[in-house]
Amino acid sequence: MDNLARVHFPSSLREAADLLVARPGARPLAGGTDLLVRHRNGQLPDVTDFVDLSGLDLQKITAEDGRVVIGSGCTMTAVATHPLIRERFPALVQGALQVGAFQIRNAATLGGNVGNASPAGDTIPCLISLEAEVRLFGPAGRRAVPLADFFTGPGRTVLQPGELIEAFALPDRRTAGAFLKLGERRAHAISKVSLALSCWEIAGGRREVRLALGAVAPTVIRCRKAEELLSAAPWPPSAELADKARRLVTEAARPIDDLRSAKEYRRQMTGVLFAKALEQVIGRGASAR
Numbered sequence: 001m002d003n004l005a006r007v008h009f010p011s012s013l014r015e016a017a018d019l020l021v022a023r024p025g026a027r028p029l030a031g032g033t034d035l036l037v038r039h040r041n042g043q044l045p046d047v048t049d050f051v052d053l054s055g056l057d058l059q060k061i062t063a064e065d066g067r068v069v070i071g072s073g074c075t076m077t078a079v080a081t082h083p084l085i086r087e088r089f090p091a092l093v094q095g096a097l098q099v100g101a102f103q104i105r106n107a108a109t110l111g112g113n114v115g116n117a118s119p120a121g122d123t124i125p126c127l128i129s130l131e132a133e134v135r136l137f138g139p140a141g142r143r144a145v146p147l148a149d150f151f152t153g154p155g156r157t158v159l160q161p162g163e164l165i166e167a168f169a170l171p172d173r174r175t176a177g178a179f180l181k182l183g184e185r186r187a188h189a190i191s192k193v194s195l196a197l198s199c200w201e202i203a204g205g206r207r208e209v210r211l212a213l214g215a216v217a218p219t220v221i222r223c224r225k226a227e228e229l230l231s232a233a234p235w236p237p238s239a240e241l242a243d244k245a246r247r248l249v250t251e252a253a254r255p256i257d258d259l260r261s262a263k264e265y266r267r268q269m270t271g272v273l274f275a276k277a278l279e280q281v282i283g284r285g286a287s288a289r
C-alpha cells in the first residue's frame with residue numbers, strides 16, 4: 001500500500017508544468033516502461049504523483065523551417081515506421097528498433113528514453129549523432145538546448161523544476177547512418193556499449209561525420225577527434241584512415257567495470273562497433289577493417 005501514487009491527466013503543457021511545480025513529488029509519466037517498473041519495485045520512495053502526458057498532443061512528427069520535429073510522446077514504433085524518419089535518419093530508425101521488444105516499443109517514448117537520462121539509452125547516441133536539439137516547456141516558457149548538452153550525469157539533466165521535454169528538432173537533411181549495440185542477448189537487453197554514426201554530404205566529395213558512444217561514460221559522449229578526422233578526408237575513408245579513426249573512438253571511451261561488463265572489454269568493443277558501423281554505412285567491407 002505504501003507505493004501508491006496519484007495520477008493526474010492535464011490537458012495542456014502549462015497545466016502539466018504547474019502540477020509539477022506544485023507537487024515536488026510529482027514526475028512526468030509517458031509510456032511508463034521505466035517509471036512504473038521502478039515505482040512498482042519500490043525504487044522511487046519520494047514519488048507521490050504522476051503527471052500523465054498522453055493527452056498533450058506530443059505524438060506528432062512534422063517538417064518545419066528546415067527541421068524535422070519529433071514530439072516527445074512519439075513511441076519507438078511511431079519513430080521507426082514514419083516515412084520522413086525512415087528517409088532521412090537511418091541511425092534513429094535502427095536505434096528505436098533496438099529498444100526492448102515490440103511490446104515495449106509500442107509504449108516507450110522518445111521523451112521517456114531521453115528523460116530517463118541513462119548513458120545506455122539507445123536513442124540518445126542516435127539523436128546526438130543527428131545534431132538534435134531538445135525543446136523544453138516550463139514555468140518560464142520555452143527554450144531549446146542541444147541534446148549533447150542536456151545531460152549532466154547518469155539520471156541527471158539540465159531540466160528545471162516543472163520543465164518538460166516537448167519535442168526534438170533535427171536538421172532536415174538526408175543522412176546515412178547506423179546504430180549498433182552490444183547487449184547480453186541479441187534483443188531485449190540493456191546496452192553494454194552502443195555506437196551511432198551519422199553522416200551527410202558536404203562540398204568537395206566529403207561527408208560531415210558524427211559519432212556518439214553510449215554506456216562508456218557517465219553520459220553519452222561524442223568522439224570529436226574521430227569525427228574531425230573522417231570529415232576532413234574524401235569519402236569513403238581509406239582503410240588506413242578508418243583504422244586511425246577506430247583507435248580514436250576507442251580512446252574516447254571512458255567505461256567502468258559493472259555487473260554488465262568489464263571496462264577493458266567495453267573499450268575494445270567500441271572499436272569493433274565503429275568498424276562495423278562504418279562498414280554498414282560505406283556499404284563495403286575493405287576500408288572499414
Ligand SMILES: Cc1cc2nc3c(=O)[nH]c(=O)nc-3n(C[C@H](O)[C@H](O)[C@H](O)COP(=O)(O)OP(=O)(O)OC[C@H]3O[C@@H](n4cnc5c(N)ncnc54)[C@H](O)[C@@H]3O)c2cc1C
Pocket residue numbers: 027028029030031032033034035036037053072073098099100101104107108109110111112113114115116120121122123163164165166188189190191
Ligand atoms: C523490458 C524492458 C526492456 C527495455 N529495453 C530497453 C532497451 O533495449 N533500450 C533502452 O534504451 N531502454 C530500454 N528500456 C527502458 C525504457 O523502455 C526506455 O527508456 C523508454 O524509452 C522509456 O520511455 P517511457 O515513455 O516508457 O518513459 P517513462 O517510463 O514514462 O519515463 C521515463 C523517465 O523520463 C521522464 N519523462 C518521460 N517523458 C518526459 C517528458 N516529456 N519530459 C520530461 N521527462 C519525461 C519520466 O519522468 C521518467 O523519469 C527497457 C525497459 C523494459 C521494461
